[in-house]
Amino acid sequence: MPELPEVETVARLIRPRLAGRSVRGVLVRWKRTLGGMSARAFEQALVGARITAVWRRAKFVVIDLERDAQPAGWLVGHLRMTGRIHVEPAGWDASAYERVRLELDDGHALHFIDVRKFGRLWFTRDLNELLGALGPEPLSSDFTAAWFAQELHARRRLLKPLLLDQSFVAGLGNIYVDESLHRARLHPLRRSDSVKPVESERLHAAIRAVLTRAIEREGSSFDAFYRTPEGKPGGYQDEFAVYDREGEPCVTCKSAIIKIVVGQRGTHFCRTCQRAPRTRRRRSVTAP
Numbered sequence: 001m002p003e004l005p006e007v008e009t010v011a012r013l014i015r016p017r018l019a020g021r022s023v024r025g026v027l028v029r030w031k032r033t034l035g036g037m038s039a040r041a042f043e044q045a046l047v048g049a050r051i052t053a054v055w056r057r058a059k060f061v062v063i064d065l066e067r068d069a070q071p072a073g074w075l076v077g078h079l080r081m082t083g084r085i086h087v088e089p090a091g092w093d094a095s096a097y098e099r100v101r102l103e104l105d106d107g108h109a110l111h112f113i114d115v116r117k118f119g120r121l122w123f124t125r126d127l128n129e130l131l132g133a134l135g136p137e138p139l140s141s142d143f144t145a146a147w148f149a150q151e152l153h154a155r156r157r158l159l160k161p162l163l164l165d166q167s168f169v170a171g172l173g174n175i176y177v178d179e180s181l182h183r184a185r186l187h188p189l190r191r192s193d194s195v196k197p198v199e200s201e202r203l204h205a206a207i208r209a210v211l212t213r214a215i216e217r218e219g220s221s222f223d224a225f226y227r228t229p230e231g232k233p234g235g236y237q238d239e240f241a242v243y244d245r246e247g248e249p250c251v252t253c254k255s256a257i258i259k260i261v262v263g264q265r266g267t268h269f270c271r272t273c274q275r276a277p278r279t280r281r282r283r284s285v286t287a288p
């Protein structure tokens with residue numbers, strides 16, 4: 001499933017092809033991709049609008065729209081499992097899995113392609129409604145080591161599910177949480193309030209380093225689904241330390257990587273590098 005680095009890659013690559021373009025026409029092939037809006041209302045909102053910016057928030061691609069130089073809402077995409085966005089010249093073969101198409105004034109078109117149909121392309125006039133509950137961006141200056149240490153301590157949750165929670169930190173998913181925890185040498189089942197200041201600093205740095213490097217490699221492609229808008233696979237899967245490496249040797253210590261299930265999510269870690277949290281010792285029942 002695309003996470004922050006994959007969605008950032010999509011936004012960066014489609015931005016130069018979309019900025020300044022106007023929408024000429026809309027084709028909706030699968031209504032549910034619009035997330036509840038009628039195809040007619042979607043068309044009315046989009047046709048004639050001009051794209052002024054393309055950016056990312058968490059795992060969402062956000063496209064700013066205007067009309068007559070006034071803000072005119074946003075187009076917000078979420079790729080979910082198998083969504084892809086391509087901006088291509090007329091005549092490009094969009095495949096049978098195309099769900100929505102926006103025709104642009106330069107003859108190109110934006111194609112929203114989605115095999116499994118969980119992806120969404122919303123139009124909204126209230127961005128906060130879609131994005132308001134998200135936590136800070138982990139690569140922004142809001143995400144400081146001090147804030148992170150304080151929030152880990154306050155939350156009292158297991159690290160793995162806490163880091164997946166988009167209202168805590170935005171954009172992390174299964175891959176980059178597992179990779180970050182390994183890099184920080186922290187067990188996924190550690191309670192967040194047991195994390196010491198030095199460990200929290202390590203985890204903060206690990207999250208930023210892993211995401212930054214994954215963006216440089218244009219994300220991770222380990223199945224048939226995620227491809228950049230240029231149709232290429234990402235490269236970060238070649239640098240996975242733990243994710244999708246069950247039974248393979250740890251890159252640090254050579255122990256076999258373990259896979260367990262935490263909150264229904266496959267979770268990969270090294271038993272040697274990421275020591276298990278201490279279980280509370282049973283109170284002694286022997287007489288003094």
Ligand SMILES: [Zn+2]
Nearest residue numbers: 250253270273
């Ligand atoms: Zn190890």
